[in-house]
Amino acid sequence: MSDSKEKVPQFENSLSLLQGASAKTLYKALVNQLSKDFARANIPGSFREEIPPEELLSALKEKLYVLLLENFADYLNLMYIIDVPERAFKDLELTDAVEVAEQLTFLVLRREWQKVWLKAYYRS
Numbered sequence: 001m002s003d004s005k006e007k008v009p010q011f012e013n014s015l016s017l018l019q020g021a022s023a024k025t026l027y028k029a030l031v032n033q034l035s036k037d038f039a040r041a042n043i044p045g046s047f048r049e050e051i052p053p054e055e056l057l058s059a060l061k062e063k064l065y066v067l068l069l070e071n072f073a074d075y076l077n078l079m080y081i082i083d084v085p086e087r088a089f090k091d092l093e094l095t096d097a098v099e100v101a102e103q104l105t106f107l108v109l110r111r112e113w114q115k116v117w118l119k120a121y122y123r124s
Helices: 014-023 027-040 053-070 072-082 086-090 097-123
Strands: none
Touching (some): 014 027, 014 097, 027 053, 027 097
């Protein structure tokens, strides 16, 4: 990470993002950042560091789905705490709640990835 112009790696979907985080040994930091932000939003249930990527995707998607349908105020608070850019919501395809939750999962993971990668990059 010595190139001062290196940019945050971009990914096409949630699974490739988690695989990229694992390749850069930042997966645990990503899981911890998710847990930290969920705790800051007072949303119960954190994620274990050892959670496999597929399980993390499923659990995160389920939590976002439930928040979206049952507790919209907590959902909005979580998006604020995670700092998902407002313009990202405008690009969501509004189909059904399951599909929206899947798209939100990627937005959340992408923002958390940016935080983790930047911390690691500027720490080194």
